[in-house]
Amino acid sequence: MSRIVILTGAGISAESGIRTFRASDGLWEEHRIEDVATPEGFSRDPALVHEFYNARRAAARAAQPNAAHLALAKLEADPTHDVLIVTQNVDDLHERAGSQNVIHMHGSLFGALCHACGHRWPAPEVMSATDSCPACGRAATRPDIVWFGEMPYQMERIVAALEDADLFVSIGTSGNVYPAAGFVQGAAEAGVETLELNLEPSTGTRLFDTAHHGPATQIVPQWVR
């Protein structure tokens, strides 16, 4: 049984119509990171942050998994592989494609988090800062998203899986955001084989043993076959 850890980023969902962050038409061209993706931005203007994530939630609901998501679900269903998907994406397209072993290290559009007490619960369709927390009752509801300066989810489990893997694959991520951008180095140091599948060379492309470049809907199914 080969153990495969697969890191995915915004590029895998791009052909499903979900915008990436750092492209010339990406989300960070229209929104300031400090305003919409930091706890300080949320404290300053919670309504603006909710507007940003309510729109993203609606876009994610309208999108469908593509051939790359489906290929990874097929790989997981093959009993000769033990597949863990670690996604930076906050959409649910891996789950809707049929993947079951998925860690959302940057949180989920479909979760709510209390900024005051840390309680987490399923998100309503439209979220507002005046929604009160079902646990503590305070009006401090925020999306369950990991913003800059916050600790990504399940890091211990991810690091253990990386060190134990036979193969690490990085799909559709620019390699600019840590700690995910450091996974390739950690895997290589643990003697794990590494593969990049991305539209273009990522920031850390030279750290991978092998790289294939092209649209995810082509190169991921070709790799899975």
Ligand code: BJW
């Ligand atoms: C295709 C394609 C197609 C397109 N087919 N491919 C130095 C200074 C200051 C801070 C730091 C620093 N060094 C490290 C930090 C910390 C900071 C950080 O990394 N900052 C950098 C900007 C430098 N990181 C953090 O703060 C993180 N927390 C943290 O570090 O905690 C402490 C810690 C310590 C020790 C251990 C562990 C932790 C938290 C980071 C949170 C990131 N949050 C965001 C926003 C929230 C989610 C959301 O709103 O959706 O997450 S930022 C944004 O970037 C989002 C993404 O998940 C993340 C990564 O982006 P991704 O997926 O790579 O997208 P793009 O757009 O960059 O790239 C897309 C790629 O796809 C491109 O390469 C395209 O070519 C490709 N592509 N079409 C195939 N069809």
